[in-house]
Amino acid sequence: MSVETIRAALRVFNTITFNYKQLVGEEGLNDEATGEYQIALIAILAAWVRQNRNLDLDNEIAVDISLAGLQTQLEELADESIPEAFSMGSGSAADPGQIPELGEIVNTNRHFMGGSLIPYLRQEMVLADGLTLGQLAAVRQPAWEARTSLYAGAFWTAIWVGLGVSLINRLMADNQPVRRFLDPGAEHCPTCPPKAREYASWNEMLGFTGGLPADGSDDCQSNCRCQIEVFEKGEWVNVGI
Numbered sequence: 001m002s003v004e005t006i007r008a009a010l011r012v013f014n015t016i017t018f019n020y021k022q023l024v025g026e027e028g029l030n031d032e033a034t035g036e037y038q039i040a041l042i043a044i045l046a047a048w049v050r051q052n053r054n055l056d057l058d059n060e061i062a063v064d065i066s067l068a069g070l071q072t073q074l075e076e077l078a079d080e081s082i083p084e085a086f087s088m089g090s091g092s093a094a095d096p097g098q099i100p101e102l103g104e105i106v107n108t109n110r111h112f113m114g115g116s117l118i119p120y121l122r123q124e125m126v127l128a129d130g131l132t133l134g135q136l137a138a139v140r141q142p143a144w145e146a147r148t149s150l151y152a153g154a155f156w157t158a159i160w161v162g163l164g165v166s167l168i169n170r171l172m173a174d175n176q177p178v179r180r181f182l183d184p185g186a187e188h189c190p191t192c193p194p195k196a197r198e199y200a201s202w203n204e205m206l207g208f209t210g211g212l213p214a215d216g217s218d219d220c221q222s223n224c225r226c227q228i229e230v231f232e233k234g235e236w237v238n239v240g241i
Helices: 003-008 029-051 060-090 100-126 133-169 202-209
Strands: 178-181 227-232 235-238
Touching: 029 060, 029 133, 060 100, 060 133, 100 133, 178 202
Parallel strands: none
Antiparallel strands: 178 227, 227 235
């Protein structure tokens, strides 16, 4: 698998410390861990709302300072957690400064936080004439939490990219059988069912599918719940979905 193929997995994004976990062989682990990260993002937002509930939204300077603090907290969580997600997929410790693919995920996530989420929240506040943050949140907080939860996609993507890098390092991308199949409990978009079959190798699968589950290569985007297994030591092993 080429570096360009790995980078294609970066197209879509969407106060917990994760213990080191090995992805391969632990079914459902990346879904569980991504859910924990999503909860952590929402918890930071909720705590920020509580701490700033009396913030006068007509005070633009105070609003900017408060939003900058929220952005810093969210980015600090991501900077700590995304490398751990990558390590779940790769099976070894990861340093964003030494692994270009991981550094790109971290930087892209920072760009989306500062260039998308924070401007979205600021615009919500600009339109709230005469209200405090607490008053606005009483109506809008569920929407804010839903928007914030989308950024858990960076964690999910990091797991898959870590797995791809691991296969390259193990020189198995061209000769290890792989199969992709549908989650029986999920709804399926039009592009996923034709991809559910066995492949001679990881590279063959990527050549046919155009990407990995939840990386944006299917119509279901980051909501994809397809599963992948690799053939190791005489048996099929789930790689974590």
